[in-house]
Amino acid sequence: MTISAMLTLDGEPIAMSSMRISLSMQFQDKDQSGQTSATSKAEQGAKAKELDVSGLIPYKDQDKLARLFELADLKGDGGQRHVFRVGSLLAKAVKIRQAKFTGRITASEQEGLLAWQVSFTLSDHNSVPEKREQRLPKAAQVSQATEQTTQAKAPSSSEDGKADEDALTPFERYLKKVDDALA
Template identity: 45%
Template sequence: MSFLRLDDFTIPGFGLVASMTLPFKDEDASGDTSSTSKASKGTKAKKLEAKIFIRFTDEDDLRALTRVAEAKSGGDGRIYTVTNRTANAAGMRQGRFTGDFKAEEQEERRCWLVSFSLSEHVSVPERAEAREPAKAATAQQNAGQAVAPPEDAEPAQELTWFEKKLKAASDALGDYDSTGSGAGK
């Protein structure tokens, strides 16, 4: 018998079917050729998709499950500790509701078919990436060559008194920020 618990709340109903999705993002790297090359964009968070039946007579159970799905924590969806054989076997320990929460009437069975998804919170690849040391910036190896001024360039001229005043005013206006505080560089 399969079950799903979110923190201390056991998902009500019967006939639970849970499936795990582990998306690998990649991009075609073949250009205009017939190559099958792919460029990896990383491993994304796992997703647990669940379907369960809740009897019409157990309306309170559907109401309670809906409240759990709607719960917020700090403006975002609440993060739950996930206890389920499929999720835990794949390494998913925490998740939050994502996508659509659906309750479809199944008249012939006198119940709702409830389906929802939980997205992994802080995935295993994300934790591994966080443990990796930051890559140090490397200094530029090529110092380059000095560029001589063009032969037809005129020598720099001394600014007149008036041009110096205009330049000082222009520099002061450039330092003046939009708040009017006049904060400089």
């Protein structure tokens, strides 16, 4: 079994054989069609990129497995999970500089290989979308959020009904007057 280090965390090589690193990025959106067949969605931002890492650690290298679990359990200031500097070609290509362990880390025995199959996920910390959002002035962030929620909500009624009448078309206003007269 040849072991290579395709990943480093804070400069420490994570050596596994048959290592695979895959990248994923989730886009949050919410269906706005209600009961119709429309396909409109409300964008809710891009979530952090994630590196899914898997590989084999031979039984004879149990200290490497123990060290990997120690790294995953490291805590930073205030009891938060430690944020690592990430070294990987894939991470560099998509500008992931810092990441922390997220989800779960697993190690399962592989029959016939005398090795553990290890897998874990590293989540981008202080991602590019997050930095971009932080650079926006507070007022712009609030108005963006307000705009998105206003578009998603139907017009609300006020105590005197004036807001409802303003939202009605002229024909609907006529029908409302007729309905009120009949009531």
